Amino acid sequence: MIADLVERARGGDPRAVARLITMVESGDQSLPEIAAALGEQAVKAEVIGITGSPGVGKSTTTNELVRALRKRGKRVGVLAVDPSSPFTGGAILGDRVRMQDHATDPGVFIRSMSSRGHLGGLAAATPAAVRVLAGAGCDIVLVETVGVGQAEVEIASLADTTLVLLAPGMGDAIQAVKAGILEIADIFVVNKADRDGADNTYRDIQGMIALGGSGEREPGAWRPRVLKTVSARSEGIDELLDAMTEHRDWLVQTGQLGQRRRLRASAEIEALALAELRSRFSDLPGESLETLAAEVAEGRLDPYAAATKLLSSLD
Amino acid sequence: MIADLVERARGGDPRAVARLITMVESGDQSLPEIAAALGEQAVKAEVIGITGSPGVGKSTTTNELVRALRKRGKRVGVLAVDPSSPFTGGAILGDRVRMQDHATDPGVFIRSMSSRGHLGGLAAATPAAVRVLAGAGCDIVLVETVGVGQAEVEIASLADTTLVLLAPGMGDAIQAVKAGILEIADIFVVNKADRDGADNTYRDIQGMIALGGSGEREPGAWRPRVLKTVSARSEGIDELLDAMTEHRDWLVQTGQLGQRRRLRASAEIEALALAELRSRFSDLPGESLETLAAEVAEGRLDPYAAATKLLSSLD
Numbered sequence: 001m002i003a004d005l006v007e008r009a010r011g012g013d014p015r016a017v018a019r020l021i022t023m024v025e026s027g028d029q030s031l032p033e034i035a036a037a038l039g040e041q042a043v044k045a046e047v048i049g050i051t052g053s054p055g056v057g058k059s060t061t062t063n064e065l066v067r068a069l070r071k072r073g074k075r076v077g078v079l080a081v082d083p084s085s086p087f088t089g090g091a092i093l094g095d096r097v098r099m100q101d102h103a104t105d106p107g108v109f110i111r112s113m114s115s116r117g118h119l120g121g122l123a124a125a126t127p128a129a130v131r132v133l134a135g136a137g138c139d140i141v142l143v144e145t146v147g148v149g150q151a152e153v154e155i156a157s158l159a160d161t162t163l164v165l166l167a168p169g170m171g172d173a174i175q176a177v178k179a180g181i182l183e184i185a186d187i188f189v190v191n192k193a194d195r196d197g198a199d200n201t202y203r204d205i206q207g208m209i210a211l212g213g214s215g216e217r218e219p220g221a222w223r224p225r226v227l228k229t230v231s232a233r234s235e236g237i238d239e240l241l242d243a244m245t246e247h248r249d250w251l252v253q254t255g256q257l258g259q260r261r262r263l264r265a266s267a268e269i270e271a272l273a274l275a276e277l278r279s280r281f282s283d284l285p286g287e288s289l290e291t292l293a294a295e296v297a298e299g300r301l302d303p304y305a306a307a308t309k310l311l312s313s314l315d
Numbered sequence: 316m317i318a319d320l321v322e323r324a325r326g327g328d329p330r331a332v333a334r335l336i337t338m339v340e341s342g343d344q345s346l347p348e349i350a351a352a353l354g355e356q357a358v359k360a361e362v363i364g365i366t367g368s369p370g371v372g373k374s375t376t377t378n379e380l381v382r383a384l385r386k387r388g389k390r391v392g393v394l395a396v397d398p399s400s401p402f403t404g405g406a407i408l409g410d411r412v413r414m415q416d417h418a419t420d421p422g423v424f425i426r427s428m429s430s431r432g433h434l435g436g437l438a439a440a441t442p443a444a445v446r447v448l449a450g451a452g453c454d455i456v457l458v459e460t461v462g463v464g465q466a467e468v469e470i471a472s473l474a475d476t477t478l479v480l481l482a483p484g485m486g487d488a489i490q491a492v493k494a495g496i497l498e499i500a501d502i503f504v505v506n507k508a509d510r511d512g513a514d515n516t517y518r519d520i521q522g523m524i525a526l527g528g529s530g531e532r533e534p535g536a537w538r539p540r541v542l543k544t545v546s547a548r549s550e551g552i553d554e555l556l557d558a559m560t561e562h563r564d565w566l567v568q569t570g571q572l573g574q575r576r577r578l579r580a581s582a583e584i585e586a587l588a589l590a591e592l593r594s595r596f597s598d599l600p601g602e603s604l605e606t607l608a609a610e611v612a613e614g615r616l617d618p619y620a621a622a623t624k625l626l627s628s629l630d
Contacts, residue, residue, distance in 0.1 A: 040614035299355035304347035
């Protein structure tokens, strides 16, 4: 039945794709079977991360990118991920609004995912959903996230190329200085560039890149590009696609693509192994990670002894 | 021999303490034995995280806190942790400068730790070093970190109480807005409060706390305190200690202390289990996590199958 769903997804059946992503999102037991059935095709898509604060125009820009990519004959998947910080809450993104532009296009799959539970769930589900979309024949998968700290960094670790969107007059300097942002962005996009302050924002970012790079950017390293767009009027989108292609070429030529993907795979394997350990351990009568943690917190057990106990659950 | 070192550390021998922390820092094989020998005493210290950007006066404030705590009869440990971002590098903190004030005081242990290798190493070594200091009879351990994004959050997960230091005219608004800062700080300290702009900084932080808390801070939740200090003139330090005590009391009364420590223990146990899995797997002939990750990155293996292989290394 999984094999059948995957077969239909491969043939481009949007309902099969949607079904598989739902299974992935809900942490269905058949995840390993789905992953196995997808095969090599699951890693064939380019993965683009798109992040930025609320209001910078992520959805509009994503829609425009989809349109431009379709014109170039690419099959496109979109995952709109809302990690909704446990502290601040977050709006659930509306599938319907997003889909109306591309609803009848069989070459586009669009899907929202929200964390609902904890971040760990989403962190595991997102790469699995990317694989489903790649397995369904998408040439490129856009993963859009509301940018709030940790989430941005996780997206960067998921994506081959990360776009960070900014808009004038939204405290851009603050966003850009934010620890990590400068490091994760492959391309900065100053959207709403027809507004007052766009040139300042553009110069600020350029300045930060120049500062951040002094004396530490290695020869051949990627220097983040800064582009202006007015996505609502489709301006600058072709230039953005060109910059994405340029970054892709750099990734391939330098071997960075493989390196990034191996790091990502390594982290994912470890996370899955840990989840499995946790669940096996909690199946033991009376024992759970929480029990161990309580004993360690109270000094009745040391963390090394606790880790050994956790691992022994596998025997 | 480990038992002997731990025994001497318990008796307050600074060389035994230093030796144990060096073993811990270098990832010595005897870590589990050290942890076991430390026993329950290892969780008896209050752990205070102190973070903030370079130049806000962390070292001076830490020194003043040590002085004030000594006056109150507390035995104090200080860990100055420099995670030196892999991207930007970082200065190694100078033990000698720090120690000169307290060099002859047997009730104070001061130690710098830098990441040297990767962040994971330091993340594992720091809690182990805190346990050594607690085991050596410290009533309170101050963990001082250069505040750069992720490091701050890790310190927060390590500490019972987290102080975030700011200084006027250093882009404080930016620091405070920075994702996560508002959530991790139990106490904000506006240091160098005799300088121009201190009142603005103070008001900005108060404003952010008010904003951040609207509608989501639960009844009985801790509202971050904001204090002014001039550490270089010992001003405001007693008030800071009072706020720390107040937070401690809140932690105990609400049960948050146990909850924070259980979460911390849980994360530490998992990290240790994972490190052990990794090392056992790399002992298998021809196999390593890197090999698995490469196969996954290239689509020859799916991540679930890889995780299963990793776990099977335990059998």
